[in-house]
Amino acid sequence: MFIQNIMLAAKARGLDTCTQEFLSRYHAVIRSELPLAPEELVVCSMALGFGEPHWAKRRPQMPKASIEEFASFHGF
Known part of the structure; x- marks a missing residue:
């Protein structure tokens, strides 16, 4: 819901968004570029x-x- 709120706020300001889950597969590359803790x-x-x-x-x-x-x- 956090990302959804950012997307709605961006749209209200005339911007478009696109969520991208596929980058989670590249956590080793991302980790080398961002200061992430081992559990993040x-x-x-x-x-x-x-x-x-x-x-x-x-x-x-x-x-x-x-x-x-x-x-x-x-049950529906």
């Missing part, structure tokens, strides 16, 4: 700037899994 990890990062609205229309769509493939609902 970077689990998410965020790009912040001015988006290009026309780019989203040109890029190919990623295939999406149906909700049944990755979630289950019990």
Whole structure:
């Protein structure tokens, strides 16, 4: 929710954001650049700037899994 609040505040100021979880796989590289304690990890990062609205229309769509493939609902 912390990141969501930053994203909402950025949008209110005319900026776009993109969260990026994939950098968590490179914790050894990140650790060499940031003063992190041994028990700390970077689990998410965020790009912040001015988006290009026309780019989203040109890029190919990623295939999406149906909700049944990755979630289950019990008692609903």
